[in-house]
Amino acid sequence: MRPQLRWLRRAALPFLLLVALAYVVGRAVFGRVAPALAVAAFVAFLPQHLAILGSVNNDALSELIIAAILAHEATHIDRAVSGTACYYVDACTKLSNGVELEEEIVAHEAEAVWWLAAYGRNGKDRAFSSDASENRLKAAYLHGPDVFRKFVREMRSDEREGDGM
Numbered sequence: 547m548r549p550q551l552r553w554l555r556r557a558a559l560p561f562l563l564l565v566a567l568a569y570v571v572g573r574a575v576f577g578r579v580a581p582a583l584a585v586a587a588f589v590a591f592l593p594q595h596l597a598i599l600g601s602v603n604n605d606a607l608s609e610l611i612i613a614a615i616l617a618h619e620a621t622h623i624d625r626a627v628s629g630t631a632c633y634y635v636d637a638c639t640k641l642s643n644g645v646e647l648e649e650e651i652v653a654h655e656a657e658a659v660w661w662l663a664a665y666g667r668n669g670k671d672r673a674f675s676s677d678a679s680e681n682r683l684k685a686a687y688l689h690g691p692d693v694f695r696k697f698v699r700e701m702r703s704d705e706r707e708g709d710g711m
C-alpha cells in the first residue's frame with residue numbers, strides 16, 4: 547500500500563472517534579443538535595487537524611488534549627452567548643489576578659467531563675505534561691464540588707496569569 551494510504555487507514559478509526567466525541571461534547575455543552583454538529587464538523591474539517599494526522603505519527607488520540615481545551619473554551623463562548631457568563635451577572639468571586647472563579651470552575655468542569663468520556667475514571671496512562679494536568683483535573687472533579695472548587699482556585703491563582711483562557 548502507498549504510504550499516504552497507510553496513514554489514512556491507520557488514522558481513520560481514531561479520527562472518527564474524535565469526531566464522534568466532538569459531537570457528544572458539543573451536545574453536552576450546547577444541549578442542541580445543530581451546534582453539536584457544527585462542533586463535530588469543525589473538528590473533522592479543521593485543516594491543521596488533517597495536516598497533523600498526516601505528519602505526526604497518526605495518533606488522533608493525542609489530539610484529545612486539544613479537544614479538552616475546545617470543550618473549555620466552548621463553555622465560555624456558550625455562557626457569553628446565553629448571557630450567563632460572570633461578567634454579565636457580576637456575582638462571581640474575583641481572584642486577586644482578575645480570574646473569575648465560578649466562570650473557570652464551569653469551564654474546567656466541561657474539560658474534566660470530556661477527559662472522563664475519553665479516558666474513563668482512571669484517566670490516561672503514560673501521561674506527561676498536559677495529559678497529566680488533565681488527569682489531575684479529572685481526579686479533583688471525581689472528588690466532588692468542594693474539592694474541585696479548591697483545586698481550580700489553586701490552579702488559577704498564579705499572579706502572572708491575569709484573566710482570560
Ligand SMILES: [Zn+2]
Nearest residue numbers: 650653710711
Ligand atoms: Zn477558562
